[in-house]
Amino acid sequence: MSSTGHATLPVPARARRSPALKGRVRVPGDxxxxxxxxxxxxxxxxxxxxxxxxxxxxxxxxxxxxxxxxxxxxxxxxxxxxxxxxxxxxxxxxxxxxxxxxxxxxxxxxxxxxxxxxxxxxxxxxxxxxxxxxxxxxxxxxxxxxxxxxxxxxxxxxxxxxxxxxxxxxxxxxxxxxxxxxxxxxxxxxxxxxxxxxxxxxxxxxxxxxxxxxxxxxxxxxxxxxxxxxxxxxxxxxxxxxxxxVPADPSSAAFPLVAALIVPGSEVVIEGVMTNPLRTGLFITLKEMGADITFENERVEGGESVADIRVRASALTGVNVPAERAPSMIDEYPVLAVAAAFATGETRMNGLSELRVKESDRLAAVADGLAQAGVAYRIEGDDLIVTGAGAAAGGGTVATHMDHRIAMSFLVMGLATDKPLKVDDISFIATSFPTFLPQMRALGALIDTEAVAG
Ligand SMILES: O=C(O)C1=C[C@@H](OP(=O)(O)O)[C@@H](O)[C@H](O)C1
Ligand SMILES: C=C(OP(=O)(O)O)C(=O)O
Incomplete structure (x- = not known):
């Protein structure tokens, strides 16, 4: 990539309803x-x-x-x-x-x-x-x-x-x-x-x-x-x-973690994930939603607490996420919105103004992505409210706006939607999680990058 954007053409991809995800994965460093x-x-x-x-x-x-x-x-x-x-x-x-x-x-x-x-x-x-x-x-x-x-x-x-x-x-x-x-x-x-x-x-x-x-x-x-x-x-x-x-990145771990929660029958272990309390807002929120997440082999590595995280597919319930939790999960809201779509009831995420100034306007990008997947939501001021129906239709194409987390979040969503879900460009995933595709595929995720245009 050059200073003005792509050196190459956008790379579209499509995620399809996948069989139970299984296995162990170590995501890249924080x-x-x-x-x-x-x-x-x-x-x-x-x-x-x-x-x-x-x-x-x-x-x-x-x-x-x-x-x-x-x-x-x-x-x-x-x-x-x-x-x-x-x-x-x-x-x-x-x-x-x-x-x-x-x-x-x-x-x-x-x-x-x-x-x-x-x-x-x-x-x-x-x-x-x-x-x-x-x-x-x-x-x-x-x-x-x-x-x-x-x-x-x-x-x-x-x-x-x-x-x-x-x-x-x-x-x-x-x-x-x-x-x-x-x-x-x-x-x-x-x-x-x-x-x-x-x-x-x-x-x-x-x-x-x-x-x-x-x-x-x-x-x-x-x-x-x-x-x-x-x-x-x-x-x-x-x-x-x-x-x-460098411990494994909790913000990257969020993707296989949410994937395992929403794909029925899944059980995945994510190894050596940093559990610094100022980074664990997503884990806390998902547990409140009823997620089956356990922290195993907790230890300290290089001055940071780490654990192997075991996650099993779970029936989730909507929750209210307080604004003061935002700094500890600021990059995880897009993928939390995906989990919320598969929950039952409303998940209200409060105080998301900072999402508007990330790699994209993430509040707008998440909202558009949810619409593409047929998920009901509303935005009230700086709050995002997702109405979970325990399932999502899929079928659309999500605009990623040069934003790695939007691309990864909606590919994860497509692993459990009724119809496949496309994203228009996955090239920016290389900014933070260059091994996302092979590591997700190794767990059983069905994500194709060819023959998806159109
Ligand atoms: O300091 C850091 O390493 C980061 C801080 C956060 O940004 P803000 O400081 O803008 O909240 C976060 O979104 C970013 O991915 C990494
Ligand atoms: C916001 C992010 O990173 P940065 O601010 O470094 O671009 C992110 O990785 O989600």
Whole structure:
């Protein structure tokens, strides 16, 4: 994929009603931890070894950006990477544009990284990323002294940042619960003297805080209000190389998990899935719906809790999903909507405004997909209400809008619809779950990519 979208034609696919899914699967490494492993590795002095890295396009673009900024990044085997860092404040100006493709996380975190260095860099991405809001990152970075040399309308990509000689540490209260905003400010804060603090009213995923500590920075985390946190980082640490083992991505595990729940007779085990409590909102919600999910062999790997998740096809009931749960399952709503369609009764998902600014407007994309599959739903403000009928007709074609999670969610749905369900383009699945098709097929999923046009 190039900075303007597809290098290749769209790849349509069709999912068909499948026999019971059976088997064990290990989905690829967590995307959030993978981006951060490369970034922190680049900010240490010495060599960081990473195993289980997600080799999806989003993360590969972060690897390229780290290399363009002076780190030595080398793939030494499947999921095995070595990063020789340049140290906090040691980045060099890149020769060309940093192209992050489809990745919000890669682009936004690297803006924070660049901010802490007196260099100028230009950030770009594909048509989806160019539509996404970047002001939420530029606002705090400008407060720290970063210059926005150039940007498209509304502070969007392509944009050029210049880091100051002397960054100002700030206390920033984030207007939205976003790990990307929090991480960008903390990464910038590495280059500032004194303490940089981020306050969030709802706790978002905490991989940056955990990994900062793992790499030797001083970070304190305090509760803030009922659901929030206050994170404080002491600037200008010397980060030390530390090995990273990336656990399997719960956001990718969500697809075989929901597939096994809705395809009658299924029983699947998903191995080594990260169960960090700030990522498990989907599992909690599905259990509330009556899903037969058990966590086996619970352990700690590389500083994160992980478990093998056993899931059996289940009769589901609609539930009310509280808005404050959103940060812990923000990427899982599309596939939860699929599970909700096969439940009995209404599932109400509250407070989904952030879904409108992901790779696509996910609220609109999910609604259109449900309509294509003959599922009843309504949108009230920022809430999505799906009326489950225990079954779905299928038969339509879902527009994926350059969004991997829309593509995977509706392919999962088609495994249990009465008629096949098509999606117009699966190429973006490679951004986060490049082995989705073979791994789903190995469990018995009937998904075809040929002869589906028209
Ligand atoms: O920090 C991260 O790794 C991520 C944070 C979330 O985005 P927001 O920070 O915009 O909520 C999430 O949607 C994204 O897939 C990964
Ligand atoms: C929102 C997502 O990622 P990003 O923001 O990194 O593009 C996602 O993976 O669902």
């Amino acid at each position: 995307k959030s931890v993978s981006h951060r492993s490369l970034i922190f590795g680049a900010l240490t002095v010495g060599e960081t070894r990473i195993s289980g890295l997600l080799e999806g396009e989003d993360v590969l673009n972060t690897a390229k950006a780290c290399a363009a900024l002076g780190a030595d990044v080398e793939r030494v085997g499947e999921g095995e990477w070595r990063v020789h860092g340049v140290g906090v404040g040691g980045l060099r100006a890149p020769d060309g544009v940093l192209d992050f493709g489809n990745a919000g996380t890669g682009s936004r975190l690297m803006m924070g990284v660049v901010a802490g260095n007196p260099i100028t860099a230009t950030f770009d991405g594909d048509a989806s990323l160019r539509r996404r809001p970047m002001r939420r990152i530029l606002d705090p970075l400008e407060k720290m002294g970063v210059a926005v040399v150039d940007a498209a309308d509304g502070g969007r990509l392509p944009l050029t940042l210049k880091g100051p000689q002397e960054l100002v540490p700030i206390t920033y209260e984030s207007p939205v619960a976003s790990a990307q905003i929090k991480s960008a400010v903390l990464l910038a804060g590495l280059g500032a003297p004194g303490e940089t603090t981020v306050i969030e009213k709802e706790a978002s995923r905490d991989h940056t805080e955990r990994m900062l500590t793992h790499f030797g920075a001083e970070v304190t985390v305090e509760p803030y209000g009922e659901h929030g946190r206050k994170v404080t980082l002491k600037g200008r640490p010397e980060l030390k190389p530390a090995p990273i083992r």
